[in-house]
Amino acid sequence: MTVPKFLLGDNSDFSDHIFVIHTEFPRFIIDLTIDEIEWFEEFDRQDEDELASETENAIKEATEWYDAEMEKFEKE
Numbered sequence: 609m610t611v612p613k614f615l616l617g618d619n620s621d622f623s624d625h626i627f628v629i630h631t632e633f634p635r636f637i638i639d640l641t642i643d644e645i646e647w648f649e650e651f652d653r654q655d656e657d658e659l660a661s662e663t664e665n666a667i668k669e670a671t672e673w674y675d676a677e678m679e680k681f682e683k684e
Contacts, residue, residue, distance in 0.1 A: 614673045628670040634662060638670045 617627030617637065626640040635648035645666065651659055 614670060616674070616677065626674065628674055630666060630670060634659075634666075636666060638667060640671060640674055643667060 611631050613630065613632050615629040615631065617629050619625070619627070622639075624641065628638050628640060630636050630638070633649065634651075637646045637648075638644070645663060
């Protein structure tokens with residue numbers, strides 16, 4: 609099975625939140641409503657600098673993907 613890089617997540621307990629799941633390394637879920645990330649990977653101290661830049665890129669990519677997906681839905 610081929611899994612997309614991003615998936616949109618939904619949960620009725622968090623109906624006001626928008627979740628995007630990033631399925632490639634480093635794997636995470638981001639709540640775009642509050643820009644909070646939950647990582648699925650374990651990181652050590654050596655990874656912290658890279659993680660900081662990856663976090664910024666991850667938020668940007670996830671937000672851009674979500675915006676593009678919403679534009680597709682609005683056109684339909």
